[in-house]
Amino acid sequence: MAPVTSLTATVHQHLAAALTSALPEADGVDPLLRRSDRADFQANGILALAKKAKANPRELATQVVAQVTTGDVIKDIEVSGPGFLNITVTDRAITDNLAARATDPDARLGVPTTAAPGTTVIDYAQPNVAKEMHVGHLRSAVIGDSVVQLLEFTGENVIRRHHIGDWGTQFGMLIQYLDEHPHELDHKDTEVTGEEAMSNLDRLYKAARRLFDSDDAFKTRARRRVVDLQAGDPHTLATWQKFVDESKIYFFSVFEKLDMEVRDPDIVGESGYNDMLAETCRLLEESGVAVRSEGALCVFFDDVKGPDGNPVPLIVQKSDGGYGYAATDLSAIRDRVFNLKANTLLYVVDARQSLHFKMVFETARRAGWLNEDVKAHQLAFGTVLGKDGKPFKTREGETVRLVDLLDEAIDRATAVVREKDTQHQLTDADITDRGTQVGIGAVKYADLSTSANRDYKFDLDQMVSLNGDTSVYLQYAYARIQSILRKAGEVRPAPHPELALHEAERALGLHIDAFAETVGEAAAEYAPHKMAAYLYQLASLYTSFYDKCPVLKAETSAQVENRLFLCDITARTLQQGMALLGIRTPERL
Numbered sequence: 001m002a003p004v005t006s007l008t009a010t011v012h013q014h015l016a017a018a019l020t021s022a023l024p025e026a027d028g029v030d031p032l033l034r035r036s037d038r039a040d041f042q043a044n045g046i047l048a049l050a051k052k053a054k055a056n057p058r059e060l061a062t063q064v065v066a067q068v069t070t071g072d073v074i075k076d077i078e079v080s081g082p083g084f085l086n087i088t089v090t091d092r093a094i095t096d097n098l099a100a101r102a103t104d105p106d107a108r109l110g111v112p113t114t115a116a117p118g119t120t121v122i123d124y125a126q127p128n129v130a131k132e133m134h135v136g137h138l139r140s141a142v143i144g145d146s147v148v149q150l151l152e153f154t155g156e157n158v159i160r161r162h163h164i165g166d167w168g169t170q171f172g173m174l175i176q177y178l179d180e181h182p183h184e185l186d187h188k189d190t191e192v193t194g195e196e197a198m199s200n201l202d203r204l205y206k207a208a209r210r211l212f213d214s215d216d217a218f219k220t221r222a223r224r225r226v227v228d229l230q231a232g233d234p235h236t237l238a239t240w241q242k243f244v245d246e247s248k249i250y251f252f253s254v255f256e257k258l259d260m261e262v263r264d265p266d267i268v269g270e271s272g273y274n275d276m277l278a279e280t281c282r283l284l285e286e287s288g289v290a291v292r293s294e295g296a297l298c299v300f301f302d303d304v305k306g307p308d309g310n311p312v313p314l315i316v317q318k319s320d321g322g323y324g325y326a327a328t329d330l331s332a333i334r335d336r337v338f339n340l341k342a343n344t345l346l347y348v349v350d351a352r353q354s355l356h357f358k359m360v361f362e363t364a365r366r367a368g369w370l371n372e373d374v375k376a377h378q379l380a381f382g383t384v385l386g387k388d389g390k391p392f393k394t395r396e397g398e399t400v401r402l403v404d405l406l407d408e409a410i411d412r413a414t415a416v417v418r419e420k421d422t423q424h425q426l427t428d429a430d431i432t433d434r435g436t437q438v439g440i441g442a443v444k445y446a447d448l449s450t451s452a453n454r455d456y457k458f459d460l461d462q463m464v465s466l467n468g469d470t471s472v473y474l475q476y477a478y479a480r481i482q483s484i485l486r487k488a489g490e491v492r493p494a495p496h497p498e499l500a501l502h503e504a505e506r507a508l509g510l511h512i513d514a515f516a517e518t519v520g521e522a523a524a525e526y527a528p529h530k531m532a533a534y535l536y537q538l539a540s541l542y543t544s545f546y547d548k549c550p551v552l553k554a555e556t557s558a559q560v561e562n563r564l565f566l567c568d569i570t571a572r573t574l575q576q577g578m579a580l581l582g583i584r585t586p587e588r589l
């Protein structure tokens with residue numbers, strides 16, 4: 001089906017045409033149409049245009065108004081102030097527009113897909129092997145997952161890459177230890193849970209570290225193991241693989257708890273680029289992008305200097321021949337650009353790595369791997385803070401384990417659901433189920449509703465609050481609508497474009513009309529918080545509609561059907577919007 005033309009777009013077209021008739025040289029000029037409190041829309045573009053054409057703005061505005069035909073869509077247009085236009089659309093146009101969205105056979109609510117989709121490789125949810133996941137990993141996963149949903153919904157071809165930390169010197173120690181204690185990761189017949197997997201890894205890591213620090217002979221053997229690993233010795237690789245597999249059990253359990261799809265083939269860790277590292281270095285050195293400096297292969301930047309004023313290079317290869325994080329990322333760029341044919345490389349990574357990415361991207365541009373047609377962008381996110389506004393730590397000063405946090409969120413949310421169930425209609429299983437959806441939703445929403453680059457406070461009390469800008473509030477709005485629709489029984493929602501609308505119905509309808517544009521904006525700007533803000537407003541407008549307009553007790557049966565229809569399309573828009581944030585909307589709460 002053709003996408004539904006939004007009312008904003010229709011009014012925009014009318015105005016642009018009127019502008020061109022009134023002032024032919026204005027062809028293609030933006031009338032700057034905005035939603036407005038005074039009327040449905042306001043156009044602010046006449047002022048600047050009049051100034052340019054040396055015309056009187058009010059006169060020009062009056063001429064434009066004369067060119068607009070009112071009727072089916074535009075009910076009223078008038079000049080206000082020095083030359084603004086206030087535009088009101090007809091009630092019929094609002095209902096017709098919603099009806100078209102509701103009947104979209106692709107169930108996309110009339111949201112268009114891009115005509116010329118590109119390929120975006122998105123690098124997100126990238127924890128490290130044999131290490132605990134922390135809140136920083138949560139942000140990358142949650143923001144990344146929402147951006148994936150948003151981009152895919154607009155029709156972009158999205159390739160996911162989980163660039164896990166599975167390579168590097170510490171693995172020498174781990175592998176050597178496991179090799180000398182071969183049964184420490186053996187599993188009996190039972191399936192291993194994520195928690196067991198993590199505690200196995202943790203125990204092993206600590207034991208290996210103890211031996212490494214106390215036994216020089218072990219230290220030497222461990223160091224040799226790194227070389228074997230990077231050289232691809234099969235036996236070493238096999239032991240290493242055990243660590244990766246054990247870690248994946250743990251990662252998958254966390255992602256599952258987060259209600260997030262992560263597929264095994266999309267996990268391409270640092271090790272996945274090992275075969276490319278030497279070639280990457282050769283290309284950079286031969287093209288002169290990188291130079292040898294004290295044995296290391298380095299890239300220099302005019303604007304990157306240390307506190308002493310000396311340049312700080314990006315080190316692609318260390319003087320001992322080892323490759324680090326930068327060489328891997330540069331190789332990954334080559335893979336994503338030349339093999340995966342990406343047009344956009346997106347990295348959802350902590351802002352503390354911004355300098356790294358700045359240098360890596362600039363190096364890739366100098367090498368010609370990135371250019372006007374292939375762009376890279378770091379979607380940098382801020383730090384998660386505790387209630388006290390300081391970086392989130394346990395009372396003992398340790399980084400907080402992600403799993404503990406999620407469990408606590410689920411516990412609190414479950415308590416809220418239980419408390420709300422005053423009539424005791426829910427079984428214990430129901431309560432746990434919903435508590436989980438509410439708790440995980442709360443954590444995701446708190447993260448997504450602030451713009452990614454800002455730090456945010458992890459405040460569980462606020463997150464599961466029923467009032468205010470929280471996912472629970474949105475989930476309740478959705479569940480309440482479902483309960484009304486159930487109560488309506490045989491009476492089905494149906495649009496009645498002939499009906500006059502209440503002010504609150506119009507406001508709600510016009511906001512639903514803006515859904516498609518919000519999706520487009522949030523996707524183009526990688527800004528899930530814009531979707532969150534939209535949904536919060538949607539729920540608020542719904543609440544005021546519901547307060548002012550009786551639904552099941554409306555005066556006529558046509559009005560009952562039309563209001564049920566408004567309820568239904570609101571619910572579907574909420575549900576779709578929440579899905580784009582990766583958050584569930586239970587049918588009952």
Ligand SMILES: NC(=[NH2+])NCCC[C@H](N)C(=O)O
Pocket residue numbers: 123126127128163164165329332347349
């Ligand atoms: N391509 C990348 N460097 N992605 C980010 C990886 C994040 C890294 N594993 C960390 O935990 O900090």
